[in-house]
Amino acid sequence: MQVYGTQYAFEVCQIYQGKIMRVRILAASIVLFVAGCTGFRRGSNAIDPNQPTVVQVDNQGFLDMAVYVVRSSQRIRLGTATGNSKSSFRVPAGIVSGLTPLRFIADPIGGTRASVSEEITVAPGDTVGLTIPPI
Numbered sequence: 001m002q003v004y005g006t007q008y009a010f011e012v013c014q015i016y017q018g019k020i021m022r023v024r025i026l027a028a029s030i031v032l033f034v035a036g037c038t039g040f041r042r043g044s045n046a047i048d049p050n051q052p053t054v055v056q057v058d059n060q061g062f063l064d065m066a067v068y069v070v071r072s073s074q075r076i077r078l079g080t081a082t083g084n085s086k087s088s089f090r091v092p093a094g095i096v097s098g099l100t101p102l103r104f105i106a107d108p109i110g111g112t113r114a115s116v117s118e119e120i121t122v123a124p125g126d127t128v129g130l131t132i133p134p135i
Contacts, residue, residue: 051125053091055104057081059132067130068105070116071095075105081132096124106132 059065059081067078069091078089095102102122107114115132122128 049124050093052093053096053122053124054127055089055091055130056127057087057089057106057130057132059083059085059087059106061108061132061134063108063111063135065106065108065132068107069095070103070105071100080109081106091122091128093124096122096126099123102128104128104130106130 055067055069055078057065057067062083064083065081067081067087067089068075069078070076074095076092076095078091079087081087091102099121100123101119103119104117105114106117117130120128
């Protein structure tokens, strides 16, 4: 007859705890995997890449401004922002594809010095606010 003592009970307990730990690690891995995969799903509030990119210009100056968008070395006129008013312009779809670095130029009509914005990254469907301060 064999008597099982505390050593045997301790070994059984270690084996049991090891299995529980493996099950917990497996469960946590599955939860993280599923959570990571669902983050790449398109939700109802996903941005549509076919949405137009819009520039809203707040011309606080007196002079009318010709507004241009610049991508690399390509400069395209968007329109004229009348003095002391707000205007909206659509950026052509061919200019913005994915994340695109752009600059904007406000050239005063009848003036001598154009203002150039910092380079910003724009995505399709974004609305860019451009404020022209009074000079």
